[in-house]
Amino acid sequence: MALSELTKRRTASGVTFELSVPALNVPRGGCFALCGESGSGKSTLLDILALASRPDSVKTFTLHAQARLRSDIAALWARGGTDSLAPLRARHLGYVPQTGGLFAFLRVRDNIALPRRLLGLPDDGTVEHLAERLGVADQLRKKPSALSVGQRQRVAIARALAHGPALVLADEPTASVDPATAETVMALLLEQAARNGAAVVVASHDWARLQQLGMPRLHPRIERHSDGDTTVVRSIFDEVRQ
Numbered sequence: 001m002a003l004s005e006l007t008k009r010r011t012a013s014g015v016t017f018e019l020s021v022p023a024l025n026v027p028r029g030g031c032f033a034l035c036g037e038s039g040s041g042k043s044t045l046l047d048i049l050a051l052a053s054r055p056d057s058v059k060t061f062t063l064h065a066q067a068r069l070r071s072d073i074a075a076l077w078a079r080g081g082t083d084s085l086a087p088l089r090a091r092h093l094g095y096v097p098q099t100g101g102l103f104a105f106l107r108v109r110d111n112i113a114l115p116r117r118l119l120g121l122p123d124d125g126t127v128e129h130l131a132e133r134l135g136v137a138d139q140l141r142k143k144p145s146a147l148s149v150g151q152r153q154r155v156a157i158a159r160a161l162a163h164g165p166a167l168v169l170a171d172e173p174t175a176s177v178d179p180a181t182a183e184t185v186m187a188l189l190l191e192q193a194a195r196n197g198a199a200v201v202v203a204s205h206d207w208a209r210l211q212q213l214g215m216p217r218l219h220p221r222i223e224r225h226s227d228g229d230t231t232v233v234r235s236i237f238d239e240v241r242q
């Protein structure tokens, strides 16, 4: 995935937040982390990368999911977006939203299996394998409401990986789990990247772990100014640190 000159504004009660990404390239098989303080736009950017939220303006935005498959996301959004983006999202993306996003009415097993089922992929043991790796194999028959927050987060991660997507996006995937589980979760995400040539983008505050894993980090610069009665907070994601 690659994009340039992207902006997205959100205004509420006299405060405008403006996300700005001059240039971003997520190579196939690559991984990096979005860092930055709370409110700096990490989730806003992940929603855009997940093709779930439309940029206000963007010069180029392409998804290069397979060797001979390149989709012009900017053009698809310009033409209305949602219908044409839905199949791309279902096939090529795996998204772990900050709040998990599991379906309350589906059992854990069916939540994890859903992306495969929607694509017509066979029931080949992937669900059990991922649940085992993430330590939720004994929770498969439950509904999400009967799980701890950290268990729900791990189920959401299994669901994001189940269909072998080209790009995995995870919003603070280790925020609610113990350090040992956090290590497993990050290891699994990166293993997936290596095995499938999938790219991984995580939002995380866990700088020490990111550094240990050698993940490049993208940091925002925050600029504040007043525009009449409105306070404008601009977050520019342009600083890569190794």
Ligand SMILES: Nc1ncnc2c1ncn2[C@@H]1O[C@H](COP(=O)(O)OP(=O)(O)OP(=O)(O)O)[C@@H](O)[C@H]1O
Residues within 6 Å of the ligand: 010, 011, 012, 017, 036, 037, 038, 039, 040, 041, 042, 043, 044, 045, 098
């Ligand atoms: N619906 C909305 N309307 C207006 N502003 C919004 C809306 N949702 C979020 N914002 C603003 O957008 C900015 C970015 O929010 P975002 O959730 O992307 O931050 P974040 O970096 O993910 O924070 P955190 O680390 O707390 O998850 C925030 O300053 C927030 O106040």
Ligand SMILES: [Mg+2]
Residues within 6 Å of the ligand: 042, 043, 044, 098, 171
């Ligand atoms: Mg967030």
